[in-house]
Amino acid sequence: MTQDAQEAIAKANAAHRRAMAMPRLLDYGMDFADATALFARTDAGEPWDAVAAELGRARLAKADVAEGEGHSLTSAGERQRGIAALVFAQMAFNFDIPEKRALYGELVSACAALTRVSDMPxxxxxxxxxxxxxxxxxxxxxxxRADGTVILFGGQTGWGVAYLPVARALARRNLAALLIEGPGQGETRIEQGIYLDADTDAAFSACVDAILDDPTLGAPGIWGNSYGGLFAARTAAHDSRVAACCVNGSFATPGILPFRSAFEQSAAMLGTEDRDAIDANFARLRFDPGTMPIRCPLLVLHGGADPLVDLSDQQPFLDAATGEARLETWPDGDHTIYNHGFDRTTLAADWFAARLSTR
Known part of the structure; x- marks a missing residue:
């Protein structure tokens, strides 16, 4: 390998480590030993995506052995850890190039295998x-029958089964979790070709339709993380059937952050690298508290040390509340409170349980 290639890998690894720091790896369900190995091996010069994928595949191979021996709980645990590693492997690529598509296909297959051994449906x-x-x-x-169902999703990079640990916390409180990939996210984007220029309010309302069509799922709530919080707030304001809404670390006024990776992620979500088109689409998605009242109970979560989102960026969501509204902050909390994941998740899960069970 040439020195230029080594330097390029080192630069990419440093960027990945900033975006996928240890608290985030653990919060999404990666095993601590695997996360430690990922950092050590990428520090030594191995590419991030290759190491994360190898660690995930090793977990899935162990899961296959455990399943073959009839140890379904062990198999499920290994698969969940393998899934988390594959989430971070594909996250190394912003655009839907063949490498990302292949890794996402592995991730989908791993999730399908988990359906056979999961201790929860x-x-x-x-x-x-x-x-x-x-x-x-x-x-x-x-x-x-669940007491309710929470539509749970992320923003520009963390989608779907990235929130499986949070979904399990909800399920332990008799709440179902719909780990949806909305417009511009995951398979919805990669395989279905639905980008962020779609009607996001209508898209998430379609999820509400699906929940209400199933009498075993209870009342619908919505929980958006990072930019997903913007979509959650807009949906709650647009759709009166949403019974509770949580916004975790989001901008009310979206825009392209001043980082190369942020531009690429925005471009991938919209399906174009035209900056004017991206800016226009973000302007379309701005949350206006004056015309978008949130009538259901609202929970806003904020990290005081969030390097991306200031509390003032989230204030419009609170301003839009016409009824119950609660703000919870962690003074040293990072983006979407990765570094207090247990406390954040239990607080929000208990909050949803208290409000959805009464509906």
Whole structure:
């Protein structure tokens, strides 16, 4: 390998480590030993995507052995750790190049295998929208009927099964979780060709339709993380059927952040590298508290040490609330509170349980 190639890998690895720091790796469910190995091996010069994929495949191979021996709980645990590693492997690529597509295909296959051994009912969902489908995964509690279902999603990079650990916390409170990939995200973008120029409010309302069509899923709530919080707030304001809304670390006024990776992620979500088109689409998605009242209970989560989102960026969501509104902050919390993941998740899960169970 040439020195230029080594330097390029080192530069990319440093950027990946900033975007996917240890708290985030653990929050998404990666095993600590695997996360430590990922950092050590990439520090030594191995490419991030290759190491993360290898660690994930090793977990999935162990899961296959455990499943063959009848140890379904062990197999499920290994698969969940393997899934988390593959999430971070594909995250090394912003655009839907062949490498990302291949890794995302592995991730989807790993999720399909988890459906066989999960200790909680877990299945793939395809929700009709605009002649295509929104793709997601539904985790149900191990009871005949959930007290409610939380539509759970991320923003520009963390989607779908990245929130499987959070979904499990909800399920332990008798809440189902729809791990949806919205416009511009995951398989919905890669395979279905639905980009962020779609009607995001209508897309997430289609998820509400799907929940209400199933009498075993209870009342719908919505929880958006990072830019996903903007989509959650807009949906709650647009759709009166949403019974509770959580916004975690989002901008009310979106825009392209001043980082190369942020531009690429925005471009991938919209399907174009035309900066004017991206800016125009973000302007279209701006949350206006004066015309978008949120009438359902609202929970806003904020990290005081978030390098991307200031509390003032989230204030419009609180200003839009016409009823119950609660702000929870962690003074040293990073973006979407990765570094206090347990406390953040239990607080929000308990909050949803208290509000959806009464509906």
């Amino acid at each position: 877990f299945n793939r969902c395809e929700i009709p929208f605009g002649g295509k489908h929104l793709i997601g995964w539904l985790l149900r509690p191990s009871t005949p």
